[in-house]
Amino acid sequence: MIHASRPSTLQTIGEFGLIRALEQHCHHLRSDVLQGIGDDAAILRTTPNEALIVSTDLAIEGIHFDLSFESFQDVGYRTAVANISDMAAMGATPKFLLVGLAVPPSTAVKSLKDLYRGFKEPCRRYNISMVGGDTSSSQSGLFLCMTILGQVKTNHALKRSGAKVGDHVYVTGTLGDSKAGLQILQRRATQKNPNAPQPYESFLIKRHLRPTPRPAMGQQLAKSRWAHGAIDISDGLSGDIQHLCKASGVGVELWASQLPISRQCATYAKAYGHSSIELALEGGEDYELLFTVSPRHQQTMAKLSRTFKTPLTCIGEIRPRSFGLKLKSEGGISRSIAKHSYDHFSKKPIR
Ligand SMILES: Nc1ncnc2c1ncn2[C@@H]1O[C@H](COP(=O)(O)OP(=O)(O)OP(=O)(O)O)[C@@H](O)[C@H]1O
Ligand SMILES: Cc1ncc(C[n+]2csc(CCOP(=O)(O)O)c2C)c(N)n1
Numbered sequence: 001m002i003h004a005s006r007p008s009t010l011q012t013i014g015e016f017g018l019i020r021a022l023e024q025h026c027h028h029l030r031s032d033v034l035q036g037i038g039d040d041a042a043i044l045r046t047t048p049n050e051a052l053i054v055s056t057d058l059a060i061e062g063i064h065f066d067l068s069f070e071s072f073q074d075v076g077y078r079t080a081v082a083n084i085s086d087m088a089a090m091g092a093t094p095k096f097l098l099v100g101l102a103v104p105p106s107t108a109v110k111s112l113k114d115l116y117r118g119f120k121e122p123c124r125r126y127n128i129s130m131v132g133g134d135t136s137s138s139q140s141g142l143f144l145c146m147t148i149l150g151q152v153k154t155n156h157a158l159k160r161s162g163a164k165v166g167d168h169v170y171v172t173g174t175l176g177d178s179k180a181g182l183q184i185l186q187r188r189a190t191q192k193n194p195n196a197p198q199p200y201e202s203f204l205i206k207r208h209l210r211p212t213p214r215p216a217m218g219q220q221l222a223k224s225r226w227a228h229g230a231i232d233i234s235d236g237l238s239g240d241i242q243h244l245c246k247a248s249g250v251g252v253e254l255w256a257s258q259l260p261i262s263r264q265c266a267t268y269a270k271a272y273g274h275s276s277i278e279l280a281l282e283g284g285e286d287y288e289l290l291f292t293v294s295p296r297h298q299q300t301m302a303k304l305s306r307t308f309k310t311p312l313t314c315i316g317e318i319r320p321r322s323f324g325l326k327l328k329s330e331g332g333i334s335r336s337i338a339k340h341s342y343d344h345f346s347k348k349p350i351r
Protein backbone atom coordinates (compact mmCIF):
# COMPACT_ATOMS: atom_id res chain seq x y z
CA MET A 1 0.00 0.00 0.00
CA ILE A 2 1.28 3.45 -0.83
CA HIS A 3 1.14 5.99 1.99
CA ALA A 4 0.89 9.53 0.72
CA SER A 5 3.21 11.48 2.96
CA ARG A 6 2.08 14.94 4.02
CA PRO A 7 4.02 17.73 2.34
CA SER A 8 6.45 19.18 4.85
CA THR A 9 5.95 22.75 5.95
CA LEU A 10 8.33 25.27 7.44
CA GLN A 11 6.95 24.35 10.86
CA THR A 12 8.10 20.75 10.41
CA ILE A 13 11.55 21.43 8.94
CA GLY A 14 12.26 24.62 10.92
CA GLU A 15 14.40 27.62 9.96
CA PHE A 16 17.59 25.62 9.58
CA GLY A 17 15.93 22.79 7.63
CA LEU A 18 14.74 25.46 5.20
CA ILE A 19 18.21 27.01 4.87
CA ARG A 20 19.66 23.53 4.16
CA ALA A 21 16.98 22.90 1.53
CA LEU A 22 17.60 26.28 -0.15
CA GLU A 23 21.35 25.75 -0.08
CA GLN A 24 20.91 22.75 -2.37
CA HIS A 25 19.78 25.19 -5.06
CA CYS A 26 22.89 27.33 -4.71
CA HIS A 27 25.49 25.00 -6.20
CA HIS A 28 27.25 27.34 -8.55
CA LEU A 29 30.16 28.84 -6.66
CA ARG A 30 32.75 31.10 -8.22
CA SER A 31 36.33 30.32 -7.31
CA ASP A 32 36.63 33.56 -5.31
CA VAL A 33 33.85 32.45 -2.92
CA LEU A 34 35.92 31.10 -0.03
CA GLN A 35 32.87 30.61 2.20
CA GLY A 36 29.29 30.74 0.93
CA ILE A 37 26.14 29.83 2.86
CA GLY A 38 26.77 28.32 6.29
CA ASP A 39 28.75 30.79 8.35
CA ASP A 40 27.97 34.14 9.99
CA ALA A 41 28.98 35.84 6.76
CA ALA A 42 30.33 35.00 3.32
CA ILE A 43 34.09 35.23 2.68
CA LEU A 44 34.85 36.58 -0.81
CA ARG A 45 38.41 36.87 -2.04
CA THR A 46 39.18 40.34 -3.44
CA THR A 47 42.97 40.20 -3.68
CA PRO A 48 45.23 37.20 -2.97
CA ASN A 49 45.50 38.26 0.71
CA GLU A 50 42.31 40.20 1.41
CA ALA A 51 38.69 39.09 1.66
CA LEU A 52 35.42 40.94 1.65
CA ILE A 53 33.09 39.73 4.39
CA VAL A 54 29.36 40.14 3.69
CA SER A 55 26.26 39.39 5.68
CA THR A 56 22.61 40.45 5.60
CA ASP A 57 20.00 40.49 8.37
CA LEU A 58 16.28 41.15 8.47
CA ALA A 59 14.54 43.01 11.29
CA ILE A 60 10.76 42.68 11.13
CA GLU A 61 8.21 44.44 13.32
CA GLY A 62 6.49 41.95 15.62
CA ILE A 63 9.25 39.37 15.09
CA HIS A 64 12.49 41.16 15.95
CA PHE A 65 11.10 44.24 17.65
CA ASP A 66 7.94 45.65 19.16
CA LEU A 67 7.41 49.40 18.84
CA SER A 68 4.99 49.36 21.77
CA PHE A 69 7.94 49.03 24.12
CA GLU A 70 11.00 50.09 22.18
CA SER A 71 11.79 53.26 20.28
CA PHE A 72 12.76 53.58 16.63
CA GLN A 73 16.21 54.55 17.86
CA ASP A 74 16.46 51.31 19.88
CA VAL A 75 15.44 49.32 16.78
CA GLY A 76 18.07 51.08 14.67
CA TYR A 77 20.77 50.48 17.25
CA ARG A 78 19.93 46.77 17.71
CA THR A 79 19.69 46.09 13.98
CA ALA A 80 23.13 47.60 13.38
CA VAL A 81 24.59 45.64 16.30
CA ALA A 82 23.17 42.35 14.99
CA ASN A 83 25.08 42.98 11.75
CA ILE A 84 28.29 44.18 13.40
CA SER A 85 28.22 41.07 15.58
CA ASP A 86 28.35 38.84 12.47
CA MET A 87 31.50 40.72 11.40
CA ALA A 88 32.96 40.14 14.88
CA ALA A 89 32.28 36.41 14.53
CA MET A 90 34.36 36.38 11.33
CA GLY A 91 37.18 38.43 12.86
CA ALA A 92 36.47 41.12 10.25
CA THR A 93 36.62 44.91 10.43
CA PRO A 94 33.11 46.19 9.67
CA LYS A 95 33.21 49.04 7.13
CA PHE A 96 30.03 49.66 5.14
CA LEU A 97 26.27 49.29 5.66
CA LEU A 98 23.26 49.34 3.32
CA VAL A 99 19.67 49.47 4.55
CA GLY A 100 16.50 48.26 2.88
CA LEU A 101 13.38 49.87 4.37
CA ALA A 102 9.69 49.08 3.89
CA VAL A 103 7.48 51.47 5.88
CA PRO A 104 3.72 52.10 6.20
CA PRO A 105 2.89 55.48 4.59
CA SER A 106 1.41 56.80 7.87
CA THR A 107 4.79 56.60 9.64
CA ALA A 108 6.04 59.94 10.99
CA VAL A 109 9.19 61.20 9.28
CA LYS A 110 10.66 61.89 12.72
CA SER A 111 10.40 58.17 13.56
CA LEU A 112 12.59 57.27 10.60
CA LYS A 113 15.09 59.95 11.53
CA ASP A 114 15.17 58.36 14.99
CA LEU A 115 15.75 54.95 13.39
CA TYR A 116 18.76 56.38 11.56
CA ARG A 117 19.98 58.01 14.80
CA GLY A 118 19.98 54.47 16.19
CA PHE A 119 22.02 53.18 13.23
CA LYS A 120 24.43 56.07 13.65
CA GLU A 121 25.39 55.30 17.28
CA PRO A 122 27.31 52.05 16.64
CA CYS A 123 28.41 53.26 13.16
CA ARG A 124 30.23 56.19 14.78
CA ARG A 125 31.74 53.97 17.47
CA TYR A 126 33.06 51.40 15.01
CA ASN A 127 33.79 53.72 12.08
CA ILE A 128 31.23 52.23 9.70
CA SER A 129 29.73 54.21 6.79
CA MET A 130 26.16 53.91 5.59
CA VAL A 131 26.55 53.82 1.81
CA GLY A 132 23.11 53.07 0.41
CA GLY A 133 19.90 51.12 0.62
CA ASP A 134 16.42 50.88 -0.84
CA THR A 135 12.98 52.16 0.18
CA SER A 136 9.45 50.87 -0.32
CA SER A 137 6.05 51.28 1.30
CA SER A 138 4.70 48.46 3.42
CA GLN A 139 1.07 47.44 3.87
CA SER A 140 1.62 46.68 7.51
CA GLY A 141 4.55 47.10 9.84
CA LEU A 142 8.15 48.15 9.47
CA PHE A 143 10.59 45.87 7.63
CA LEU A 144 14.34 46.39 7.66
CA CYS A 145 17.03 44.53 5.80
CA MET A 146 20.58 45.53 6.63
CA THR A 147 23.64 44.40 4.71
CA ILE A 148 27.09 44.83 6.15
CA LEU A 149 30.46 44.60 4.44
CA GLY A 150 33.78 44.19 6.18
CA GLN A 151 37.32 43.17 5.51
CA VAL A 152 39.81 40.66 6.86
CA LYS A 153 43.08 39.07 5.74
CA THR A 154 42.02 35.94 3.89
CA ASN A 155 43.91 33.49 6.06
CA HIS A 156 42.82 35.22 9.29
CA ALA A 157 39.04 34.89 8.81
CA LEU A 158 37.35 33.06 11.68
CA LYS A 159 34.97 30.27 10.71
CA ARG A 160 32.43 28.07 12.45
CA SER A 161 34.19 25.06 10.97
CA GLY A 162 37.58 25.37 12.69
CA ALA A 163 36.94 23.91 16.19
CA LYS A 164 39.32 21.08 17.14
CA VAL A 165 38.91 18.22 19.62
CA GLY A 166 40.48 19.26 22.95
CA ASP A 167 39.87 23.00 22.40
CA HIS A 168 38.44 25.03 25.24
CA VAL A 169 35.15 26.80 24.51
CA TYR A 170 35.07 30.46 25.50
CA VAL A 171 32.33 33.04 25.58
CA THR A 172 32.52 36.83 25.99
CA GLY A 173 30.32 38.76 28.43
CA THR A 174 27.27 37.22 30.09
CA LEU A 175 24.44 35.14 28.63
CA GLY A 176 20.66 35.32 29.06
CA ASP A 177 20.48 39.05 29.88
CA SER A 178 18.84 40.03 26.60
CA LYS A 179 16.08 37.44 26.86
CA ALA A 180 15.43 38.40 30.49
CA GLY A 181 15.27 42.07 29.43
CA LEU A 182 12.81 41.22 26.65
CA GLN A 183 10.59 39.29 29.07
CA ILE A 184 10.59 42.24 31.47
CA LEU A 185 9.62 44.63 28.66
CA GLN A 186 6.88 42.29 27.43
CA ARG A 187 5.47 41.86 30.93
CA ARG A 188 5.52 45.61 31.63
CA ALA A 189 3.77 46.30 28.31
CA THR A 190 0.72 44.33 29.51
CA GLN A 191 0.54 46.08 32.92
CA LYS A 192 -1.66 49.18 33.34
CA ASN A 193 0.65 51.27 35.52
CA PRO A 194 3.89 49.37 35.92
CA ASN A 195 6.11 50.44 38.81
CA ALA A 196 9.47 52.01 38.03
CA PRO A 197 11.78 49.15 37.08
CA GLN A 198 14.03 47.77 39.81
CA PRO A 199 17.75 48.49 39.15
CA TYR A 200 18.36 44.86 38.11
CA GLU A 201 15.47 45.16 35.64
CA SER A 202 16.85 48.40 34.16
CA PHE A 203 20.19 46.66 33.64
CA LEU A 204 18.55 43.73 31.80
CA ILE A 205 16.33 46.01 29.69
CA LYS A 206 19.45 47.93 28.65
CA ARG A 207 21.21 44.67 27.76
CA HIS A 208 18.28 43.87 25.45
CA LEU A 209 17.95 47.31 23.89
CA ARG A 210 21.62 48.23 23.81
CA PRO A 211 23.65 45.00 23.37
CA THR A 212 27.44 45.26 23.01
CA PRO A 213 28.98 43.67 19.92
CA ARG A 214 32.58 42.43 20.17
CA PRO A 215 34.33 43.40 16.91
CA ALA A 216 37.68 44.33 18.51
CA MET A 217 37.86 40.99 20.32
CA GLY A 218 36.94 39.14 17.11
CA GLN A 219 39.62 40.98 15.15
CA GLN A 220 42.26 40.21 17.77
CA LEU A 221 41.31 36.52 17.87
CA ALA A 222 41.59 36.39 14.08
CA LYS A 223 44.85 38.32 13.76
CA SER A 224 46.58 36.26 16.45
CA ARG A 225 45.21 32.97 15.02
CA TRP A 226 44.32 31.93 18.58
CA ALA A 227 40.69 31.05 17.84
CA HIS A 228 40.02 27.89 15.84
CA GLY A 229 36.23 28.13 15.50
CA ALA A 230 33.91 31.08 16.17
CA ILE A 231 30.24 32.11 15.97
CA ASP A 232 28.20 34.89 17.54
CA ILE A 233 25.28 34.15 19.85
CA SER A 234 22.18 35.49 18.14
CA ASP A 235 19.74 32.56 18.44
CA GLY A 236 20.90 31.31 21.86
CA LEU A 237 23.84 29.27 23.13
CA SER A 238 22.14 25.85 22.77
CA GLY A 239 21.47 26.41 19.06
CA ASP A 240 24.60 28.36 18.19
CA ILE A 241 26.96 25.77 19.78
CA GLN A 242 25.18 23.17 17.62
CA HIS A 243 25.90 25.21 14.48
CA LEU A 244 29.58 25.49 15.45
CA CYS A 245 29.89 21.76 16.27
CA LYS A 246 28.07 20.67 13.11
CA ALA A 247 30.26 22.89 10.90
CA SER A 248 33.42 21.59 12.62
CA GLY A 249 32.34 17.92 12.77
CA VAL A 250 32.87 17.74 16.54
CA GLY A 251 30.98 17.25 19.82
CA VAL A 252 31.15 19.32 22.99
CA GLU A 253 30.82 19.17 26.74
CA LEU A 254 29.54 22.41 28.29
CA TRP A 255 29.71 22.98 32.04
CA ALA A 256 26.54 24.47 33.53
CA SER A 257 28.42 25.71 36.60
CA GLN A 258 30.69 27.85 34.40
CA LEU A 259 28.04 29.60 32.28
CA PRO A 260 28.55 33.36 32.76
CA ILE A 261 25.32 34.68 34.26
CA SER A 262 25.08 38.25 35.46
CA ARG A 263 24.06 38.94 39.05
CA GLN A 264 21.05 40.81 37.64
CA CYS A 265 19.95 37.86 35.48
CA ALA A 266 20.29 35.52 38.47
CA THR A 267 18.16 37.91 40.60
CA TYR A 268 15.53 38.10 37.85
CA ALA A 269 15.44 34.31 37.39
CA LYS A 270 15.00 33.80 41.13
CA ALA A 271 12.24 36.45 41.39
CA TYR A 272 10.20 34.88 38.57
CA GLY A 273 10.95 31.21 39.18
CA HIS A 274 12.99 30.80 35.98
CA SER A 275 16.21 28.84 35.59
CA SER A 276 19.09 31.21 34.84
CA ILE A 277 20.91 28.27 33.17
CA GLU A 278 17.97 27.86 30.77
CA LEU A 279 17.94 31.61 30.10
CA ALA A 280 21.66 31.43 29.29
CA LEU A 281 21.16 28.40 27.00
CA GLU A 282 18.03 29.61 25.22
CA GLY A 283 18.41 33.36 25.32
CA GLY A 284 19.00 34.88 21.92
CA GLU A 285 20.25 38.32 20.93
CA ASP A 286 23.10 38.44 23.45
CA TYR A 287 25.51 39.12 20.56
CA GLU A 288 28.39 37.67 22.53
CA LEU A 289 31.18 35.73 20.81
CA LEU A 290 31.56 31.98 21.25
CA PHE A 291 34.93 30.62 20.15
CA THR A 292 37.32 27.74 20.70
CA VAL A 293 41.05 27.88 21.47
CA SER A 294 43.75 25.39 22.35
CA PRO A 295 43.98 24.84 26.15
CA ARG A 296 47.60 26.05 26.02
CA HIS A 297 46.25 29.58 25.54
CA GLN A 298 44.53 29.73 28.95
CA GLN A 299 46.86 32.46 30.29
CA THR A 300 46.61 34.37 27.02
CA MET A 301 42.81 34.39 27.31
CA ALA A 302 43.03 35.81 30.83
CA LYS A 303 45.31 38.57 29.52
CA LEU A 304 43.05 39.21 26.50
CA SER A 305 40.08 39.62 28.83
CA ARG A 306 41.98 42.25 30.84
CA THR A 307 43.24 44.07 27.74
CA PHE A 308 39.76 44.37 26.22
CA LYS A 309 38.02 44.85 29.60
CA THR A 310 35.64 42.12 28.47
CA PRO A 311 34.78 39.06 30.55
CA LEU A 312 35.98 35.83 28.94
CA THR A 313 34.77 32.56 30.41
CA CYS A 314 35.77 29.01 29.57
CA ILE A 315 32.45 27.12 29.48
CA GLY A 316 33.44 23.72 28.15
CA GLU A 317 35.60 21.56 25.95
CA ILE A 318 35.37 20.30 22.37
CA ARG A 319 35.00 16.49 22.17
CA PRO A 320 34.90 14.02 19.28
CA ARG A 321 31.67 14.01 17.27
CA SER A 322 30.76 10.59 18.73
CA PHE A 323 30.53 12.19 22.20
CA GLY A 324 27.57 14.30 21.06
CA LEU A 325 26.64 17.64 22.59
CA LYS A 326 26.29 17.46 26.35
CA LEU A 327 25.76 19.77 29.28
CA LYS A 328 27.33 18.69 32.57
CA SER A 329 25.14 19.90 35.43
CA GLU A 330 26.45 21.44 38.63
CA GLY A 331 25.86 18.03 40.26
CA GLY A 332 28.06 16.33 37.64
CA ILE A 333 25.25 14.64 35.68
CA SER A 334 25.43 15.04 31.90
CA ARG A 335 22.46 15.49 29.58
CA SER A 336 22.16 16.15 25.88
CA ILE A 337 21.91 19.79 24.92
CA ALA A 338 18.39 20.19 23.58
CA LYS A 339 18.06 22.89 20.96
CA HIS A 340 15.57 25.25 22.57
CA SER A 341 17.01 28.41 21.10
CA TYR A 342 15.26 30.69 18.63
CA ASP A 343 13.86 29.22 15.40
CA HIS A 344 11.72 31.45 13.18
CA PHE A 345 9.35 28.66 12.25
CA SER A 346 9.03 26.62 15.42
CA LYS A 347 5.72 27.31 17.12
CA LYS A 348 7.29 27.59 20.56
CA PRO A 349 6.47 31.04 21.94
CA ILE A 350 9.25 33.12 23.51
CA ARG A 351 9.13 32.38 27.21
N1 LIG B 1 17.18 32.61 2.53
C1 LIG B 1 18.48 32.32 2.49
N2 LIG B 1 19.10 32.05 1.31
C2 LIG B 1 20.43 31.75 1.26
N3 LIG B 1 21.21 31.68 2.35
C3 LIG B 1 20.64 31.93 3.54
C4 LIG B 1 19.26 32.25 3.67
N4 LIG B 1 18.98 32.45 4.99
C5 LIG B 1 20.13 32.27 5.64
N5 LIG B 1 21.14 31.95 4.80
C6 LIG B 1 22.54 31.65 5.14
O1 LIG B 1 22.54 30.62 6.14
C7 LIG B 1 23.55 30.83 7.11
C8 LIG B 1 22.93 30.89 8.50
O2 LIG B 1 22.06 32.01 8.54
P1 LIG B 1 21.61 32.65 9.91
O3 LIG B 1 20.65 33.75 9.58
O4 LIG B 1 21.18 31.59 10.85
O5 LIG B 1 22.98 33.31 10.39
P2 LIG B 1 23.37 33.68 11.85
O6 LIG B 1 24.57 34.54 11.77
O7 LIG B 1 23.46 32.43 12.67
O8 LIG B 1 22.10 34.44 12.43
P3 LIG B 1 21.65 35.95 12.34
O9 LIG B 1 20.52 35.98 11.34
O10 LIG B 1 21.20 36.25 13.70
O11 LIG B 1 22.83 36.78 11.89
C9 LIG B 1 24.26 32.11 6.70
O12 LIG B 1 25.43 31.76 5.98
C10 LIG B 1 23.27 32.81 5.80
O13 LIG B 1 23.89 33.63 4.83
C1 LIG C 1 8.90 41.34 19.64
C2 LIG C 1 10.01 40.39 19.81
N1 LIG C 1 9.73 39.06 19.91
C3 LIG C 1 10.75 38.16 20.03
C4 LIG C 1 12.06 38.59 20.06
C5 LIG C 1 13.17 37.57 20.22
N2 LIG C 1 13.86 37.25 18.98
C6 LIG C 1 13.46 37.63 17.77
S1 LIG C 1 14.49 37.11 16.55
C7 LIG C 1 15.50 36.33 17.66
C8 LIG C 1 16.73 35.54 17.25
C9 LIG C 1 17.60 36.23 16.26
O1 LIG C 1 16.92 36.40 15.03
P1 LIG C 1 17.64 36.28 13.63
O2 LIG C 1 18.18 34.87 13.52
O3 LIG C 1 16.59 36.58 12.61
O4 LIG C 1 18.75 37.30 13.62
C10 LIG C 1 15.01 36.48 18.95
C11 LIG C 1 15.63 35.93 20.17
C12 LIG C 1 12.29 39.98 19.94
N3 LIG C 1 13.53 40.50 19.96
N4 LIG C 1 11.26 40.86 19.83
Ligand SMILES: [Mg+2]
Pocket (backbone or CB within 6 Å): 040, 085, 086, 089, 231, 232, 233, 234
Ligand atom coordinates in the same frame (compact mmCIF):
# COMPACT_ATOMS: atom_id res chain seq x y z
MG1 LIG D 1 25.70 35.22 13.39
